Every structure is written in C-alpha cells, then in structure tokens.
Amino acid sequence: MTSTGKWTDGVEGILLDITGVLYESGESEAITGSVEAVKRLKEAGLPVRFCTNETTTTRQVLVDKLNRFGFDIKSEEVFAPIPAMCQVLKERNLRPHLLISRNASADFSGVPTDNSNCVVLGDAVDEFSYANLNKAFQILISLDKPILFSLGKGRYYKDGKDLALDVGSFCRALEVIMDG
Structure with a gap:
C-alpha cells in the first residue's frame, strides 16, 4: 500500500x-x-x-x-453478545434457560427454550431474584454436564452516577456451586 x-x-x-x-x-x-x-x-x-x-x-x-x-x-x-450467543446455541442444538432482561428477550426469538439443557445469563437487572437464580441453579445441577454461558463477566459497572452489580457476579456464584 x-x-x-x-x-x-x-x-x-x-x-x-x-x-x-x-x-x-x-x-x-x-x-x-x-x-x-x-x-x-x-x-x-x-x-x-x-x-x-x-x-x-x-x-x-x-x-x-x-x-x-x-x-x-x-x-x-x-x-453484540446476544446474536452471537444465539448462533452458538443453534449450532450446538442447545435449549437455554434464559436469565436475561425482559427487554432483551426479542433477540432470542426463534431459540427453543423448552426442556432446557443449558443456562444463559445476561444483565438481567431486576430479574436477578432469588427465585430466578435458584431456577438456573436447579437446571444446572440437574444436568450431567452442566453448561453455563454468561454474556458478560464484569463484576460491576457504572450506571449513571452509581455502581451496579454486573452479570459476572451472578455467573461466578453459579460457577462456584457447579465446581463443587
């Protein structure tokens, strides 16, 4: 050149x-x-x-x-992570349990979620409740070879003037449990 x-x-x-x-x-x-x-x-x-x-x-x-x-x-x-994640799920014939923000769910349309054989975590914000995290845990613990995908690994991020827990913190909690 x-x-x-x-x-x-x-x-x-x-x-x-x-x-x-x-x-x-x-x-x-x-x-x-x-x-x-x-x-x-x-x-x-x-x-x-x-x-x-x-x-x-x-x-x-x-x-x-x-x-x-x-x-x-x-x-x-x-x-963005979600379209890439959808491609991986389709290629591997995976049916995720989605723990994501409701606002992001449309990007997962067309991905089967019945009889989940993996878990996908995103920045679920208000969806990160005990009940929802426990459901993800129950699915993972029931699988012979648990598969957990996290659409991010950050511990926290700046949201306006405040710091907020990021998806990586929740992912790490589930990883610790899966590691025994």
Missing part, C-alpha cells in the same frame, strides 16, 4: 466500543465529539463497526437509541 499522506493511510477499518466511547451508561446523550468523530471516520471511507457487551436490551433498540443521539448506525454494523 502506498502512502498518500492522508491520516487514513494504512487503516483498513475501525472498531469502536459503544458504552464509554459513544455514550456513558445511564446517560441520555452522546459523549461530546463522538457523533462528529464517527461521521468523520465514515466520510473518510473507512469501514466502521461497533462492539458492545450490552445485554439489557435488543441490538435494534440500542441502534435506535444511538441514532436518536445523532449517530448514523445500522444494526448490521453493531456486534
């Missing part, structure tokens, strides 16, 4: 995280300058893709939110 002296020389594409780069969790507006930066990257002809560990909502709801903030982002440009 020859150099033209442009700032894009040698750059084949850009991968940006969403939370903390485009907007802060719990906030209702883009981080100052982020809309303009993404626009500049796209105008330079660079392929721009976005990644997120967001599991409290569907990918489309997240894209719609970003577009309301002023970004020009398409769903297929966003790589």
